[in-house]
Amino acid sequence: MNKVDVSNELTHLVNGTNTYHNLSVPQLVEKVLERKEGVLTASGAVRATTGKYTGRSPKDKFIVEEASIKDKIDWGTVNQPISEEVFEKLYVKVIEHLKKKNEIFVFKGFAGADVRYRLPIQVVNEFAWHNLFAHQLFIRPETDNDLENYDTKEAFTIVSAPTFKADPSVDGTNSEAFIMLSFEKRIVLIGGTEYAGEMKKSIFSVMNFLLPENNILSMHCSANVGQEGDVALFFGLSGTGKTTLSADPKRRLIGDDEHGWSNSGVFNIEGGCYAKCIGLSREKEPQIFDAIRFGSVLENVVLDDESRVPDYDNAFFTENTRAAYPIEAIDNIVKPSLAGHPNTIIFLTADAFGVLPPISKLTKEQAMYHFLSGYTSKLAGTERGITSPQTTFSTCFGSPFLPLQATRYAEMLGQKIDEHNVQVFLVNTGWTGGEYGVGSRMKLSYTRAMVQAALEGELENVETIQDNVFGLHIPLQVPGVPDEVLQPVKTWDNEDAYYKKAKELAEAFKDNFKKFSNVSEAIVKQGGPIV
Missing domain, CATH: 3.90.228.20 (Phosphoenolpyruvate Carboxykinase; domain 3)
Known part of the structure; x- marks a missing residue:
């Protein structure tokens, strides 16, 4: 199968009669509830669970070994190679799997708050709650003009089919789950895992390749700006206090996790936040706590059966409980999400x-x-x-x-x-x-x-x-x-x-x-x- 065939397969899927495009948040919430993919919490957020995969699956992540990028990638245990043949055969299976579904959900948006460097992205989901996640985490089109100027050929597409399980002996994967990134075909193929964070981090991996190629430093950090326009970056791994210290009432948030640094300044790559919420309380982290409302997505958080009040201290499903919400749910932000x-x-x-x-x-x-x-x-x-x-x-x-x-x-x-x-x-x-x-x-x-x-x-x-x-x-x-x-x-x-x-x-x-x-x-x- 060649590149044109892959493109046509995707076009037919996205333009199918069973496909919903850029549904609003209320419409997606209705779909989540109608399809019984999640439940409403007391604050109006959607709560979904992700089964056996409650975090990223790094051993199941691959980059397709293609001629144009082969000599640029730092191959190894992080960036595992997979052949084009293996990718394309699995891709066709996933597309056929999705064609049989009664409903498919598509989000068109962007990565990169600076319009000069933003990447068009398209997210094709089997689950409505995954599409709601994408809607909240990536940058949403604000006007019809945004989508009129949307370049489908330049877009990176995520194709996510959680209920498609790979057979390692046949499909060349390490397990039933797979996350495959093809730079030439501009496709991220995800299957076998319901963990929504794979979509977010796949696009970050894409930007970590594309931005440096354009002389823009991509960074895993939070960023805020002071009253005098002074900009600060905070780098740190889990447990170091990055979220706590960058959430400063005297400073406005640019973004909490992924940024680019161009010749003009810093810009947020995302349009939302994906916060860990184990142990969350209004006293400790009021901004995050109050952001979890209608339209937000809670992942693997335990709820009280009757009141549907989240128990953020309960790690029954995982320690890696998460909340996804648009950056606008935080009061003290820079809009658009860029600064000097x-x-x-x-x-x-x-x-x-x-x-x-x-x-x-x-x-x-x-x-x-x-x-x-x-x-x-x-x-x-x-x-x-x-x-x-x-x-x-x-x-x-x-x-x-x-x-x-x-x-x-x-x-x-x-x-x-x-x-x-x-x-x-x-x-x-x-x-x-x-x-x-x-x-x-x-x-x-x-x-x-x-x-x-x-x-x-x-x-x-x-x-x-x-x-x-x-x-x-x-x-x-x-x-x-x-x-x-x-x-x-x-x-x-x-x-x-x-x-x-x-x-x-x-x-x-x-x-x-x-x-x-x-x-x-x-x-x-x-x-x-x-x-």
Whole structure:
């Protein structure tokens, strides 16, 4: 089967008599309830469950090995190759599967809030609630003119068929589930999994390929803007406080997860938010809590049988409970979701070893080193068999979604830091006074004070001392934070124990960094630990 055949198959499906195009939120909610795909919660949100797949399935994700992109992809365990033949045979099966359905749902919209760089996307769904998810997570057309100018040939199409189960022995997959990305055919093929997040992250993977090709840095981060127009980026893995710290009542949200940085500034890739909601409360995260209303989608959240009130503390289905809602559900936002060049970048880590400074200023080389490292730690007790903190490294704070060599993204970041004189800080929201189980978690009030000082430029010319293990530059004073908290060695009772743990983490950094064979010597020597 050639490219034209694939295109025609899709056209026939999308234009079928059983297909609904760009239904409104109320229409989609009605369909979800009519088809018994989900239920209404007390706040008016739709709750759906996803069966056995309650998170992403990285071992089932593939990129089609095509001539035009073959030499550009960073092939490996993250970007697994699949042949064009395997993709096309499975694609035909999925299309035939969907043709037999009574109803198919199509959403046409965009990825990228900056109209100069936005990508037309088309989402073809077997489930109405998946189409509602796509409607809320991607950028919605605001006028008829938006769709009149929609270029179908340029669009990337997601074809999602959760009830189609692959046969690995016949279809060449690793399991019944599959997520396959074809850059030449501009198709994402998803089957065997009901987890809606696969759609969101597939388009992010697409943008992580396309944007750098156009000299735009794609980033897995949140972004906000202050009253003076100053822009801040927050990078951090799960549990580091990215959502909490970027949701600032004094600053407007640009976006909470995916951004591009062009020659004009920063723009949100998405039109919505996909927030973890385990343990959610109005007291801790009022913006997210109040955003979950009519039109929002709750994934795998336990409800009270009678009242339909969500129990956000209940992890019966999974710890990875999620809420999807349009960014307009947040009051304090930038609309459209774009702003100027960043003034400040914050890398967040939750160091359970208790040895990284609570805040440190980074040189450009250190920024690139820590961006490539993407460090945080798993805590003892979170997984069976873990009795002490475990180091976790996720390249560029988003390794599962990077099709290109990691150094490509780091080099672009370094260039932009230089070009725009960006201040970069590493903020440790983890432990102080000892490792997990001995010390205590850094007070949120201290972390907020440090972040605020960084954002307001109060640390630009402050006196610093260099950490003698990691080489980081530690401010000697930060308003609202006791001086002794700033230098981790001073918070430990036993100095020898501190240095033992610090050197242990430093070695982990260096071991992890060995995988970057094409990094400049300056980053290796000037960016990482100095012991």
